[in-house]
Amino acid sequence: MASDDTNRRFGLNTREGWWDDPLPDGKNQGPDTVRWPIMGVVFLLPFLIPITKSLVAAPVVTVPVVLSWLLVYAYAACYLLFPFFFRQVRPLKLGFGIVMVVLGLGVVAGVHANPFILLYGTAVMVFLAPAAWSVIVDLAALAVGALILLVQSRFQNDYGDLITVGSVTLAMFFMANLIRAIRRLELANKEIATLAVTNERQRVARDLHDLLGHSLTTITVKAGLARRVLESAGDIPRAVEEIREVESLTRSALSDVRATVSEYREVSLSAELVGARAALRAAEIDTDLPHAVDNVAPEFQNVFGYVLRETVTNVLRHSGAKQVKVHLGKNWVEIEDDGTAAEVVPGNGLRGLTERLAAAGGTLRTSVRSGGGLVVRAEIPLPEPRAAAPAVRAEPAGGLA
Incomplete structure (x- = not known):
């Protein structure tokens, strides 16, 4: 175009x-x-x-x-x-x-x-x-x-x-x-x-938003958890463990920023599931997450990893949810929370996800649950199966009988 x-x-x-x-x-x-x-x-x-x-x-x-x-x-x-x-x-x-x-x-x-x-x-x-x-x-x-x-x-x-x-x-x-x-x-x-420079700037801005938004939100939640542990129970070993995780997240975020600027960073859906479980647990949000991503087509896992990352970040920031459910299919991912959201307010994150999915030929749908909270579903159509090649009948080496 x-x-x-x-x-x-x-x-x-x-x-x-x-x-x-x-x-x-x-x-x-x-x-x-x-x-x-x-x-x-x-x-x-x-x-x-x-x-x-x-x-x-x-x-x-x-x-x-x-x-x-x-x-x-x-x-x-x-x-x-x-x-x-x-x-x-x-x-x-x-x-x-x-x-x-x-x-x-x-x-x-x-x-x-x-x-x-x-x-x-x-x-x-x-x-x-x-x-x-x-x-x-x-x-x-x-x-x-x-x-x-x-x-x-x-x-x-x-x-x-x-x-x-x-x-x-x-x-x-x-x-x-x-x-x-x-x-x-x-x-x-x-x-x-x-146009190439503009597109590259948009890519870096989108990647940094997705990356730092999630990392900084998780760091904030874990730092707050460590503070509450020290203030309420004085459990120093647990507080130290949370601070160590904050340090690890900080180093990982710094490494990801460098890789993003160089365009060498790849998002893994399985790694995002592990990170989402840790971040939601630190925020004291119950989770219902799959333990494997084998049922997701490999070519879609990178894009769905971004969807999971951004959606979990939004849950931690804005939703006030108590429970989050994630469902995976071969060509779709669905994240549901029971937060207080009564309407869909598109921000930079959702717009960035929409652009990513559009580039892959997919769509992003966000809707409000009947009892409150949001359902985010990303889906990419599967490629149409190729027609089977016609069978070729082998002839004897000697030609016509």
């Missing part, structure tokens, strides 16, 4: 990219607006020098001569100014390109200039306008140019220059679209990198 969105956004493998500028606003890059006028004048000299000489040599300054001057230098000015239109909206760029092509045709018709000068306009159209529009306008310009040559009886002498204009324009068309494709790919790669 993300790949399809990127293709549509940057005009990759889409028909719309031929008709519209596929790059986002402000991402179009053209020639340098400072250096280009100097280079443009150099390119224009072979066109301007002979035409200027012919206009200067006119014996009388008439209205047609003045119009010819205006056409020639307006055409040249457009060629020098076109880089400033690269960052404009598509209709303005398209209109500018069409005006320049029309001016070029006017120069060919009015000044009887060599049709090769059309190359300035067709090249600008190729680099400035979307691909489909440049093809339409440039083909129309070549057709009108051929018609002008026919009307002025110059076609036989100048048709070769017109073919040259078409050939060079075609080469520039492919070069312009190659440049655009490279630019689109660069922008798409940047966006993909940004």
Whole structure:
């Protein structure tokens, strides 16, 4: 899905990219607006020098001569100014390109200039306008140019220059679209990198929430239990044992944080069952937990381990429950508590679990029990069984009997 969105956004493998500028606003890059006028004048000299000489040599300054001057230098000015239109909206760029092509045709018709000068306009159209529009306008310009040559009886002498204009324009068309494709790919790669960084941040945030939420909650419960033991019974050996478990949990949490950041940490459903039993016992909550996870499909145990961890953490934090039951199936896990919750309030933990299960093709359902408390059920559909391969009957080595 993300790949399809990127293709549509940057005009990759889409028909719309031929008709519209596929790059986002402000991402179009053209020639340098400072250096280009100097280079443009150099390119224009072979066109301007002979035409200027012919206009200067006119014996009388008439209205047609003045119009010819205006056409020639307006055409040249457009060629020098076109880089400033690269960052404009598509209709303005398209209109500018069409005006320049029309001016070029006017120069060919009015000044009887060599049709090769059309190359300035067709090249600008190729680099400035979307691909489909440049093809339409440039083909129309070549057709009108051929018609002008026919009307002025110059076609036989100048048709070769017109073919040259078409050939060079075609080469520039492919070069312009190659440049655009490279630019689109660069922008798409940047966006993909940004999305990858965002996804990694979300993964680390989700893993740290699931990890530290459970570990710190268990540490808090055990530390509180040790304090109550010392305050009420003065049972120092038991208090020391609880504090040792707190120390062990702290070391384990630190190790898990390092592994999570490195993306090497794997959650074990069986280990989570052991941890849940210890945490709930320390909180003086009765448990009904399975003693083995053999009936759960191995490929689902990692995800279900996260579900069990987050649900038990929520029970310890918010539920006020006295009993917790956990049921396991081949492709599902269900955690039930008898707490005081009267409605489902989705938080970061449940949203993170929903994302994990969605990535595995599963669903998370949370509902309220009739007597209070929550039921959390995670389920992942089993893959459809493959069709059995047709039996092949063995033939005798000698072939047909």
